[in-house]
Amino acid sequence: MEKPLTKHINPLSIPLTLKEYQKVGGYSGVQKALKTLTPAEVTNLIKSSNLLGRGGAGFPTGTKWSLVPMTEKQGSKYLVCNADEMEPGTFKDRYLLEGNPHQLIAGMIIAAYAIQAQTAYIFLRWAYKKAEAELRKAIAEAYDAGLLGKNILGTGFDLELNVHSSAGRYICGEETALLNSLEGKRATPRTKPPFPAISGLFGRPTVVNNVETLCWISHIVENGSEWFKSLSLTDTGGTKLFGVSGKVKKPGLWELPLGTTVREILEEHAGGMLESYGFKGLLPGGASTDFLIEDHLDVKMDFHTVAEAGSRMGTGTMIILDDKTCPVAFLQNIERFFALESCGFCTPCREGLPWVEKILGAIESGKGRMEHLDILKFQTKYLAPGNTFCAHAPGAAEPLQSGLKYFYDDFISHINQQKCPWKS
Amino acid sequence: MLSEKEKTEILEEVNRYPYPSAACIDALKIVQEHRGWVSDEAVKDIAQFLHLSNEDVDGVATFYSRIYRKPVGRNIILLCDGISCMIMGYESIYEYISVKLNIRFGETTPDERYTLLPVSCLGDCDHAPAMMINEDHFNHLTSKKVDEILENYK
Numbered sequence: 001m002e003k004p005l006t007k008h009i010n011p012l013s014i015p016l017t018l019k020e021y022q023k024v025g026g027y028s029g030v031q032k033a034l035k036t037l038t039p040a041e042v043t044n045l046i047k048s049s050n051l052l053g054r055g056g057a058g059f060p061t062g063t064k065w066s067l068v069p070m071t072e073k074q075g076s077k078y079l080v081c082n083a084d085e086m087e088p089g090t091f092k093d094r095y096l097l098e099g100n101p102h103q104l105i106a107g108m109i110i111a112a113y114a115i116q117a118q119t120a121y122i123f124l125r126w127a128y129k130k131a132e133a134e135l136r137k138a139i140a141e142a143y144d145a146g147l148l149g150k151n152i153l154g155t156g157f158d159l160e161l162n163v164h165s166s167a168g169r170y171i172c173g174e175e176t177a178l179l180n181s182l183e184g185k186r187a188t189p190r191t192k193p194p195f196p197a198i199s200g201l202f203g204r205p206t207v208v209n210n211v212e213t214l215c216w217i218s219h220i221v222e223n224g225s226e227w228f229k230s231l232s233l234t235d236t237g238g239t240k241l242f243g244v245s246g247k248v249k250k251p252g253l254w255e256l257p258l259g260t261t262v263r264e265i266l267e268e269h270a271g272g273m274l275e276s277y278g279f280k281g282l283l284p285g286g287a288s289t290d291f292l293i294e295d296h297l298d299v300k301m302d303f304h305t306v307a308e309a310g311s312r313m314g315t316g317t318m319i320i321l322d323d324k325t326c327p328v329a330f331l332q333n334i335e336r337f338f339a340l341e342s343c344g345f346c347t348p349c350r351e352g353l354p355w356v357e358k359i360l361g362a363i364e365s366g367k368g369r370m371e372h373l374d375i376l377k378f379q380t381k382y383l384a385p386g387n388t389f390c391a392h393a394p395g396a397a398e399p400l401q402s403g404l405k406y407f408y409d410d411f412i413s414h415i416n417q418q419k420c421p422w423k424s
Numbered sequence: 425m426l427s428e429k430e431k432t433e434i435l436e437e438v439n440r441y442p443y444p445s446a447a448c449i450d451a452l453k454i455v456q457e458h459r460g461w462v463s464d465e466a467v468k469d470i471a472q473f474l475h476l477s478n479e480d481v482d483g484v485a486t487f488y489s490r491i492y493r494k495p496v497g498r499n500i501i502l503l504c505d506g507i508s509c510m511i512m513g514y515e516s517i518y519e520y521i522s523v524k525l526n527i528r529f530g531e532t533t534p535d536e537r538y539t540l541l542p543v544s545c546l547g548d549c550d551h552a553p554a555m556m557i558n559e560d561h562f563n564h565l566t567s568k569k570v571d572e573i574l575e576n577y578k
Contacts, residue, residue: 089506166488
């Protein structure tokens with residue numbers, strides 16, 4: 001089984017230097033793209049590979065690029081790498097950034113070439129200090145080798161690559177909020193349209209792609225779209241980094257074909273539940289995804305298959321709810337996070353999420369009433385897409401509404417017993 | 425007043441953007457790096473330097489979790505209270521640190537050695553529970569391990 005993204009990553013040692021990475025074929029995609037393909041040919045290649053964005057939403061990468069105006073000769077365009085990984089339970093981009101920063105840089109050079117951007121930024125999570133150090137080192141190496149800066153590889157293409165270490169807010173992961181943050185402002189999301197491809201960073205055409213997405217680009221240019229499609233078990237294409245955290249025997253991260261079942265990831269790769277812990281449910285791709293339960297263990301991990309099961313693949317890093325963790329406390333923790341991280345711009349999110357968190361707290365501490373459940377159900381509709389300015393509150397509503405559905409009896413027992421049954 | 429060193433570092437960031445105000449967050453981080461936190465005075469100095477209003481800079485400063493608008497201790501303990509760390513028992517680590525240092529989240533020890541803050545997911549979920557002290561990451565926390573780690577931050 002091929003593992004293109006993690007092949008050259010050894011978490012126990014330092015990442016490959018530029019020379020070492022070039023020796024094993026790194027940057028050959030850059031050579032090929034810049035020297036033999038036109039920008040339009042690169043975009044078409046990515047389009048035909050059907051590479052779906054790995055940040056969580058799964059938007060087709062080539063389509064995103066093709067929205068950037070290419071006729072305009074004057075003025076600047078931007079490429080931004082979204083490396084603000086902050087979805088609770090998610091630790092995949094960190095692995096790629098710390099393990100092989102050159103893989104990302106190579107992908108960014110090609111992506112920037114495809115949209116003819118002269119400036120690129122990596123918007124990096126503040127906490128990822130090791131990733132920042134490795135990235136800065138790798139970028140300096142790439143400048144020295146003529147892979148960044150003016151006239152890259154003698155092709156006449158210029159690219160400046162900057163690292164912006166963020167100041168910490170979950171909402172920065174929302175692409176238009178990220179752009180405001182890069183402009184030095186509060187990270188409140190922007191109205192769409194106009195989409196960033198038309199008016200993004202500093203009002204200029206901009207593409208924002210996730211780390212894992214950009215890490216694919218050089219591989220696809222090198223090996224072709226048919227090769228990429230052949231890597232998955234489903235028809236989407238590619239492998240994916242999948243992770244598991246919680247009370248399992250071997251929590252961790254693995255590169256596996258898209259379409260690998262939840263059961264295989266949980267039982268084979270994560271080793272199953274720890275002794276004396278039972279499986280109760282899981283969030284398949286971070287805190288803002290709907291619960292899956294035992295009935296869903298044979299669901300294939302891919303964007304459309306997880307959606308058919310009523311959830312989202314999201315970031316592909318699962319959080320396991322075991323039978324010794326109270327589902328109400330679990331949800332309260334998540335909703336407190338979303339309440340704290342609301343940017344406060346729109347009212348349903350700013351007021352609704354703290355309300356949800358307080359009610360969950362009341363139920364958990366033994367002060368729950370039956371009408372609380374009606375309020376929670378009302379909130380899941382009130383915070384649904386269309387009622388809020390961005391996807392933050394709808395994301396927060398996903399685990400809540402599915403939690404109410406699957407663990408309804410546990411809510412009732414909290415209210416009946418006027419205490420948390422998980423606390424002695 | 426911004427020091428010459430702070431000004432030089434801020435200008436270096438300004439050069440990465442098409443206009444100076446875009447470096448607002450970088451400027452706040454630079455000042456905090458030198459002074460530990462961002463005072464009202466510092467907000468005014470940055471505003472003047474980047475041609476922004478004081479309110480604009482304060483709006484940005486108070487938006488981001490990692491900009492401190494109050495004095496902090498010499499060492500900042502950031503304990504992850506994310507969902508994976510909750511499952512793996514961060515609450516007992518929190519109780520242990522609180523009792524040991526006699527401070528709750530948001531507080532600083534009287535000798536200004538430690539400030540204790542909650543932090544959202546640190547991306548170390550497969551090694552939970554996790555925390556950072558200043559720029560350093562720690563995981564698989566136990567009370568014994570916390571004792572050893574804290575000793576190294578004077």
